[in-house]
Amino acid sequence: xxxxxxxxxxxxxxxxxxxxxxxxxxxxxxxxxxxxxxxxxxxxxxxxxxxxxxxxxxxxxxxxxxxxxxxxxxxxxxxxxxxxxxxxxxxxxxxxxxxxxxxxxxxxxxxxxxxxxxxxxxxxxxxxxxxxxxxxxxxxxxxxxxxxxxxxxxxxxxxxxxxxxxxxxxxxxxxxxxxxxxxxxxxxxxxxxxxxxxxxxx
Amino acid sequence: xxxxxxxxxxxxxxxxxxxxxxxxxxxxxxxxxxxxxxxxxxxxxxxxxxxxxxxxxxxxxxxxxxxxxxxxxxxxxxxxxxxxxxxxxxxxxxxxxxxxxxxxxxxxxxxxxxxxxxxxxxxxxxxxxxxxxxxxxxxxxxxxxxxxxxxxxxxxxxxxxxxxxxxxxxxxxxxxxxxxxxxxxxxxxxxxxxxxxxxxxx
DNA sequence: ACGATACGGATCGGTCCCGTATCGTTAATC
DNA sequence: GATTAACGATACGGGACCGATCCGTATCGT
Numbered sequence: 001x002x003x004x005x006x007x008x009x010x011x012x013x014x015x016x017x018x019x020x021x022x023x024x025x026x027x028x029x030x031x032x033x034x035x036x037x038x039x040x041x042x043x044x045x046x047x048x049x050x051x052x053x054x055x056x057x058x059x060x061x062x063x064x065x066x067x068x069x070x071x072x073x074x075x076x077x078x079x080x081x082x083x084x085x086x087x088x089x090x091x092x093x094x095x096x097x098x099x100x101x102x103x104x105x106x107x108x109x110x111x112x113x114x115x116x117x118x119x120x121x122x123x124x125x126x127x128x129x130x131x132x133x134x135x136x137x138x139x140x141x142x143x144x145x146x147x148x149x150x151x152x153x154x155x156x157x158x159x160x161x162x163x164x165x166x167x168x169x170x171x172x173x174x175x176x177x178x179x180x181x182x183x184x185x186x187x188x189x190x191x192x193x194x195x196x197x198x199x200x201x202x
Numbered sequence: 203x204x205x206x207x208x209x210x211x212x213x214x215x216x217x218x219x220x221x222x223x224x225x226x227x228x229x230x231x232x233x234x235x236x237x238x239x240x241x242x243x244x245x246x247x248x249x250x251x252x253x254x255x256x257x258x259x260x261x262x263x264x265x266x267x268x269x270x271x272x273x274x275x276x277x278x279x280x281x282x283x284x285x286x287x288x289x290x291x292x293x294x295x296x297x298x299x300x301x302x303x304x305x306x307x308x309x310x311x312x313x314x315x316x317x318x319x320x321x322x323x324x325x326x327x328x329x330x331x332x333x334x335x336x337x338x339x340x341x342x343x344x345x346x347x348x349x350x351x352x353x354x355x356x357x358x359x360x361x362x363x364x365x366x367x368x369x370x371x372x373x374x375x376x377x378x379x380x381x382x383x384x385x386x387x388x389x390x391x392x393x394x395x396x397x398x399x400x401x402x403x404x
Numbered sequence: 405a406c407g408a409t410a411c412g413g414a415t416c417g418g419t420c421c422c423g424t425a426t427c428g429t430t431a432a433t434c
Numbered sequence: 435g436a437t438t439a440a441c442g443a444t445a446c447g448g449g450a451c452c453g454a455t456c457c458g459t460a461t462c463g464t
Contacts, residue, residue, distance in 0.1 A: 015439025016431045022441080042243055044421055055442045060423070116318045116378055126379070137381065157401045160383050161371070161392045167380070168370025169363070176318055177328070178369070179339065181362050190363045198400025199359045217409025218461045224411080246451060257412045262453070 018061070025052040026059055030073040035107035039114055040070065067124070074115070074128055077108045081136045089147035090192060096140050097166050098188035101174035113175045137163060165195050220264075227254040228261055232275040237309035241316055242272065269326075276317070276330055279310045283338045291349040292394060298342050299368050300390035303376035315377045339365060367397050 029052035033043055045066055049056045063069040082099035084092035101109055118125045140163050147153035169191050172178040231254035235245055247268055251258045265271040284301035286294035303311055321331045342365050349355035371393050374380040 013439080014433060014437070016433095016441070018440060019431095039241070039243060041241060045423085046421065049442095053442085055444085056423085057425085057443090058441070061440075065423085113318055116315055119378060129378075130382070133380070153401050157396065158392060160381060161389070161396060162401055164371035164375060164381060164384060164389075165367065165393060165396055168372070168374045169366035170370070171374050171378075171380075172370045173366060176321060176331075176373075178335070178373075179362060179366060180332070182366060187363070187366075190360060191367060194359065194363060194367055194400075195397070196400055196402040198396075198398055198402075199355050199364055200398040200400075216407075216463060218411075218463095220410065247453085248451065251412090255412080257410095257414090258453085259413090259455085260411065263410075267453090 019058075022052070022054055022058055023062065026054055026062070026069070027073050027076055028052070029054075030069060031076065031105075031107050031111065034073075034114065035110040037110070040118055043070070045069075071124065071128060074111070074132075077103065077105055077111065077132070080104055081139055084139065084143055086146075089143060089150065089152045090196065092143045093140070093166060093192045093196075094188050096136075096143065097170050097191055100136075100167055100170040109174070116175070137167075140166065162195070166191060224254070224256055224260055225264070228256055228264070228271070229275050229278055230254070231256075232271060233278065233307075233309050233313070236275075236316065237312040239312070245272070247271075269324075273326060273330060276313070276327075276334075279305065279307055279313065279334070282306055283341055286341065286345055288348075291345060291352065291354045292398065294345045295342070295368060295394045295398075296390050298338075298345065299372050299393055301338075302369055302372040311376070318377070339369075342368065364397070368393060 026048060029048050030043070033047060033051060034040070038047070043066065045056055045059055048069070049059055052059075059069065063072070082095055084095055086092065101112065103109060103112075115125065115129055119129045141159055144153060144157075144159050144162055148155050148157070148159075170187060173182050173184060173187060228250060231250050232245070235249060235253060236242070240249075245268065247258055247261055250256075250271070251261055254261075261271065265274070284297055286297055288294065303314065305311060305314075317327065317331055321328050343361055346355060346359075346361050346364055350357050350359070350361075372389060375384050375386060375389060
């Protein structure tokens with residue numbers, strides 16, 4: 001949490017302790033509202049409090065404001081990235097590409113697109129966004145490096161560009177519905193194979 | 203316009219005619235404010251009126267509300283897609299990929315990302331979005347088909363998937379700043395060449 | 405000159421939200 | 435049982451915005 005009065009070595013705090021259920025309920029309510037279509041700035045503390053069955057004061061007791069709460073709430077969305085098996089480079093890439101935009105928390109799929117515009121406005125939110133996707137990028141980077149070491153992939157490819165190549169098509173389709181004619185199900189395999197083989201006649 | 207009292211066969215409307223300058227000023231103010239970082243729902247009629255040097259009533263006289271105004275304003279952003287030269291398939295693709303997210307109207311680059319979340323919420327805005335990018339997709343589709351016909355590209359590629367392959371990386375980088383380590387300048391060439399050649403050792 | 409209408413500007417009531425304050429109640433410790 | 439602080443609920447003043455309406459003025463066609 002950002003500014004909760006968490007005292008690691010409990011020096012005894014008198015009075016009624018803060019409700020852990022309230023903490024959870026507030027975070028969950030925030031994510032639920034976002035997932036239901038509310039945009040970040042349309043989200044109100046009052047709506048969150050009502051949804052969480054909590055008084056507004058209970059929220060302000062824990063966070064300084066909407067931004068601090070949002071930052072904490074979004075952090076919960078990180079989820080666990082898919083773990084590649086490590087056998088076939090192609091299979092690992094298909095797995096990673098297929099996992100793009102698919103988080104353990106189904107709400108994340110709805111929320112992430114809304115983050116996009118905020119990312120270019122707030123430095124904090126940009127950092128948050130990067131901290132979420134960075135580990136996933138690292139996973140793919142390792143698979144590509146492995147492919148190069150094993151001699152499956154060309155040694156002269158630009159790994160960063162290749163990651164964008166694999167990620168981009170999946171992301172614009174899942175997040176923007178870029179092309180209604182594309183099939184999201186088969187797209188990961190198609191993308192990976194196309195990138196592997198190239199499209200030029202040879 | 204959405205609900206202007208436009209009478210095609212001018213039967214002469216009495217009274218003072220509407221100012222064309224006001225029309226333009228309102229649209230321009232809307233786009234300017236969006237480009238300056240305002241999000242769609244943070245945009246207020248009052249701010250637009252103030253910026254345009256126009257009374258609020260002047261806006262309400264022309265549009266039913268913010269949504270109608272926005273729809274009209276965003277339609278102005280379409281701009282003219284880049285025209286491929288038609289000589290080299292590779293060069294044409296580099297040109298088209300490089301043009302992604304780069305519109306004649308520099309404000310469009312700032313505004314388009316903000317559209318992303320709205321696209322999944324409003325059917326109208328989804329249609330608008332598709333109507334903007336659809337002609338550009340068509341342009342790339344034609345270049346790819348030409349490449350196949352000329353025997354430069356493999357005949358068995360999925361053209362739609364290939365378009366996503368070329369567009370995705372550029373779009374996530376320009377719109378989301380997906381990977382800070384990528385160079386936007388060289389990315390078009392890198393993407394096109396990588397897609398053309400593939401990354402597999404052969 | 406006249407009616408009609410649009411103009412920029414100002415004001416109004418209503419709604420929503422923020423952040424704070426204050427209720428009576430509840431749950432822990434002493 | 436007394437103390438203490440968090441609880442849900444509610445009210446507050448302040449602010450932003452909406453949509454409507456009204457000024458007095460400007461600009462048309464007649």
